Amino acid sequence: MPDSYWLTTLGCPKNQVDSDKLVGHLQAQGLAASPSPEQADLVVVNTCAFIEAAREESVDTVLALARARRPGARLVVTGCMAERYGDELARALPEVDLVAGFGVPVALSSKPSAGGVLPPSVSRFDLLELPRPPASAPWAYVKVAEGCDRRCGFCAIPSFRGKQRSREPASVLAEVDALGVREVVLVAQDLASYGRDLGRPRAIIDLIAAVAHEVDRVRLLYLYPSSLDDALVAAVLATEVPYFDLSLQHVSRPLLARMRRWGDGTRFLARIRAIRAREPEAALRSSFIVGYPGETEEDHDQLLAFLEDAQLDWAGFFAYSAEEGTWAAGLDGGVAPGLMAERMDECAELQDRITANRRAELVGRRIEVLVDAPGVGRSHREAPEIDGVVQLAGKLRVGELAQVVVTGSAGPDLEAEAILGSGAGLAPATFDAVAPARAAG
Template identity: 45%
Template sequence: PEGVAPVSGPRAPLRRRLDGSPVASVKLASGCDRRCSFCAIPSFRGSFISRRPSDVLNETRWLAEQGVKEIMLVSENNTSYGKDLGDIRLLETMLPELAEIDGIERVRVSYLQPAEMRPGLIDALTSTPNVAPYFDLSFQHSAPDVLRAMRRFGDTDRFLELLDTIRSKAPQAGVRSNFIVGFPGETEADLAELERFLTGARLDAIGVFGYSDEDGTEAATYENKLDQDVVDERLARVSRLAEELVAQRAEERVGETVHVLVESVGSVDGEEWGAVGRAAHQAPETDGQVQFTSGEGLTVGRIVEAKVVGTEGVDLVAEPLLGSLPCTEEAAR
C-alpha cells in the first residue's frame, strides 16, 4: 500500500511513517546469540536472525523516498550481522550500498560489541562516505573479573587500544557506551579500574546503570550480591564522574568543524536557539545535540557545516557556515 514500507520474510517489520522526521531506524536483525549473565533478551527474543541485505536496502530506499536523510541501523548486536547468512563481513559490504542510496545523507550503526570489532568493520565505519564515524560500543565494565562474571571479554587496556585505533583513523569519531555498576562481586578495586577506563576513554556519551536482577538470568542466581545501598552509592559516584567527563569531551570539540543534520528550526523547550540538530558523533535522543547560534537559512533535513563555539553540558553550540559546500560524512573524519 502507498505509504507503507516494502516487507518480506516472516519477521519483516511492516511499518508506516507517522511523522516527517529526517531520521529513521532500520532493523538489521532480531534476537541475540550472546549469553551475557545479566541479560534476559535471548530467552524471549530467540537466536540472532539477520534480515536479508535486499530487504534492508529496499526499506532504506523507501525511507529515502519518504524524505528520510539519516538511517540508524539497529539490532541487539550489529557486529554479528550476516553470520547466520554465511558472511560475518556482510555489514562492511552493505554499508557503501546503503550510503549510496539517493537521498540518504548519513548512515549510522548502533550497538557494537567491542570483543567482535574487526579491522574491516572499523575501516568501513571510518572511511565510507556518508557513513557516520560513530561507535556505540557496549563495554558494560572494564574490570576483567567483573567482565568474566558477566560472560563478556576484555579489559581496560584492550578497550583503550581499540579506541586509539578508531581515533587514529577518524580523530573526530564519536563513541558512546553503557556501564553497569554494583554487579555481584564487584570490588572497590574493580570500580577503580572502571573509573580509570572512563577517565582515559574520552567518551562522548555515557550511560550508567545500577545492577538489578533480571528474572531468568544467570546473574540473578549469584550469591555475592552487593547491598542495595552500596549499589546506589556506586551508581551516584560513577554517574557524577561520567557527567563531568562527557562535558569535558564536549569542550574538547570547541573549534572543530562539525556536520550537523538540522532536525528543528525555531524555539526548543521555550528557548529561542534558532535551530537544533545533531553532528555525526551524536545519535538521536541519547547523545546530546547541536544548538545553532542562528537558524537563518537552515531547513529541517539539511546537513550543514558548523563551527563549534561553545558547550552546554554535553550539547554543543555551533555557528553555521552557510557558505560551505554541501556536506558529506567524508568531510567529518
C-alpha cells in the same frame, strides 16, 4: 470519520522500529492517527521488559492509558512484556483487552481468547519485514536483525526475542529507500553479528557500504567489542561518520567473565586508541553495568580509572537488575542498593565532567550538522535521542546538511551559528517529501 489509533512506545530504538511497523500495519487497515489517547478507538502500548524499572514504567503507562481512554476504546499491550509475560500479564491487568506477543497482529477488531491472549491459531506476522511509513524526521532507525545468539549473564532478551534472525540486504535497502531520510541508524541486538545466521559472517561490512551509497549518513549502534576488528573499523570510517557505540558493560576481567562476556579494560583501551589514531575526530560511546553480583571496590576503581583514561565522548550507566531466568540471577555477591547508587553517582559525575570538557574543546570549530528540527541539529558526534545536540542560530531548514561554527557549549550540548550559503542542498521545512541524498560512487 475513520477509526483512529494511539500508540505509545517504551524502551529502546529497536522498539521504536517495531512501533513504526505497527503504525504502517494499522494505517493499512484504514485507521488514522489520533491526536490524543482520549480520542482514540484503539490504544496500543509497545512495552519494554529489559529490567525491573522498565517493566514498572510499562505497567504504569498501561494503567494510565486505561484510565484515560474513552468508553468503548480497546486497549492492547504488545512488545517485550507481552511476549515474556503474556498470560500472567493478562491476568494481572484486567483493564487490557488484548495482550499481543510477537507475531500477533494488532487490530481494532482482534478478538482475544479467554484471558486476553490470542490463541496460537492466529496467523503470525513478522514485524521485522513489515513495511513502515516514510519518516517524519530526516533520520530513522533501521533494524537489520532480531534476537541474539549470545548468552550474557545479565540479559534475558534471548529468552523472549529468540535466536538471531537477520534480514536479507535487499529487504534492508528497500526499507532505507522507502524511508526517505538523510541519516540511517542501523540497530540490532548484536549488530556486528548481522548475517552470521545466514552463513555470511562479515555481512555487516557489505551492508554498511550498501546503505552508505543510499544516504548521507550511516550510524551503527550496539557493537560487541570482540567483533570490532580492523575491517569493521575501516568500514565505519569509510562512511565518514566515525561514531562507535561499543557495548563494553565493564572493564574488570573477572567481573566480565562472571558476565559471560569477552575482554577487559586493557583490550578496550587499545582498541579505542587504535581507532583515534586512525581518525582523531572519532566519537565513542559505551554503556556500563554498575553493581553486578561480585563487583568489588577494586572493580569499581578500575572502571573509574578506565573512564578517565578512555575519555569517551558519551557513556551511560545502569544499575544491575536481577532478571528471572538469567544466569546472573543465581550468583552470590550481591551489591547493596545504597552502595550501587553511590557507585552510579561516582561514574556519572566523572563522565559528565569528561563529556562537558570534550564538548568545550569543540568551541571555535567548524562542523557539519544535520538539522533535525528547527534550531536543533547533530554532527557525526551525536546519535539521535541518546547524546547531546547542537543548538543552532540562523535560518536552517529541517533536513539540511550545513556547515556551522561552534560558539559555545553547555554540558552535553553545543551552540553554533550557521555559515551563510554552506547548506549541502536545501530541504523543505516538512521533511516527509524529501528524497534521500545519494552518495557518489
